[in-house]
Amino acid sequence: MSYYNTQLVELSLAKNSITHIHTSTFQNNTRLRHLDLSENSLISIHQEIFSYNRELEWLDLERNNITDIQPSAVRNISALQHFDVSHNNINSVHSDTFQHNVELQLFGLQINRITYIDPSIFRYQPKLISLYVSNNEI
Numbered sequence: 663m664s665y666y667n668t669q670l671v672e673l674s675l676a677k678n679s680i681t682h683i684h685t686s687t688f689q690n691n692t693r694l695r696h697l698d699l700s701e702n703s704l705i706s707i708h709q710e711i712f713s714y715n716r717e718l719e720w721l722d723l724e725r726n727n728i729t730d731i732q733p734s735a736v737r738n739i740s741a742l743q744h745f746d747v748s749h750n751n752i753n754s755v756h757s758d759t760f761q762h763n764v765e766l767q768l769f770g771l772q773i774n775r776i777t778y779i780d781p782s783i784f785r786y787q788p789k790l791i792s793l794y795v796s797n798n799e800i
Contacts, residue, residue, distance in 0.1 A: 688712065689714040691715065699726070705728060706730060713738045730752060736763055739762075743766060745766060751774065766784075766789065767789050769792070769794070772798070
């Protein structure tokens with residue numbers, strides 16, 4: 663599956679049975695700002711999948727089966743403001759995951775399997791106003 667519309671700004675692929683996304687799937691959607699991949703069956707997010715989506719502001723990955731967020735998966739999304747990975751199976755978040763996401767305002771991490779969050783994880787997010795970590799194992 664690949665989307666070649668270079669003018670695409672918003673895309674919802676929610677409530678499908680997507681299990682894997684190829685690294686080139688969104689590479690031509692450089693203007694994409696809103697991407698909803700919620701309620702699928704994703705287990706992981708490849709580290710280069712959003713490398714061409716620098717304008718992406720809203721990324722919803724809630725209600726999948728994701729176990730880990732690789733730091734490089736969101737590294738190039740400097741415009742990211744809303745990132746929701748709630749209702750997954752994530753057990754940890756690397757301390758440098760959001761180092762390049764200085765625009766992040768909302769981070770949804772509730773209802774996962776998080777046991778520990780490094781206090782320095784959000785040191786580069788001066789605009790963070792909403793952080794949801796309830797219903798974890800902290």
